Amino acid sequence: MIQQNLVKVGMADLNIATDGAILKTTGLGSCVGLTLYDPVRKIAGMAHVMLPSSEIARESKINAAKYADTAIPELLDRMLFAGALIERIKAKMAGGAQMFAMSGHSDSLRIGPRNVESCSEMLHRYRIPVLAQDTGGSYGRTIEFDSTNGMLSIRSVQFGTKEI
Template identity: 50%
Template sequence: MNNVINVGMADLKTARTPDILMTAGLGSCIGVCLHDPVQKVGGMAHVMLPTTNGNSVGNPAKYADQAVGLLIEEILKLGASKSRLRAKMAGGSQMFTFPGKPPVLRIGDRNAETVESELKRFGIPLLVSDVGGGVGRTIHFNVTTGDLRVRTINHGEKVI
């Protein structure tokens, strides 16, 4: 029986096989997932914004520029090896457009860009991502296989 562990907004969790990490209803937020296929451990962070940007940090899992490093630290505690870590991510949508007003901040896109550059900075390969567009996503991350199941309402479900 695998446990499904819920990762809330601005939350960060790690798990061992055979557990599943999940987060529901990602809009402009990003679910970043790390996996060590040998140790069969994984972690997920529900990132909301790209950078702390001088804001008092509060909960570091909220920001892409803090969460990736923290997620690595946490997953290493479960015996993962940094050199084996690989990443997947999903989310980063633009859910609303106001007629005649281009979205200035593009939070979703910038979240994805920041996660990507953070992963690069730590030397962790991003195997695959499902980001952008205008759809909400619910994701389940299998820490045994590293499969990331992405469910949307109008574009079905896929495993990446």
């Protein structure tokens, strides 16, 4: 096996990878790991989205990678700048779990599903098709996205590794 370059994406962070590098983010709970891929230029992008909308932001300087509605435009910008074509870009996503099942609580506990909804909505707005997703449930995921072929590998404690 050839040692491939690993690009780590932190929480509320995004990055792109080319030339066979692999994007990785660990410990996705209610956060969503969103990946975009241009199969022709082999440009991959990944965002670790934490919250559904920047409207609730109370910080003075917004971290675009944190919110679904700002992370997707930012990631697209970076990929287009690197030479990707928006018509070719396809999306995959994983995460958006509900880590703790609790009853009688406010919307904040549905943060996982809301993150997924918000990502889907943004992708729809850009007319980017979602090829596959592994979202929901009540468990954490670690994901790796390969820029050579656009495969998204998802690892969880209970279910081992799967690829979409």
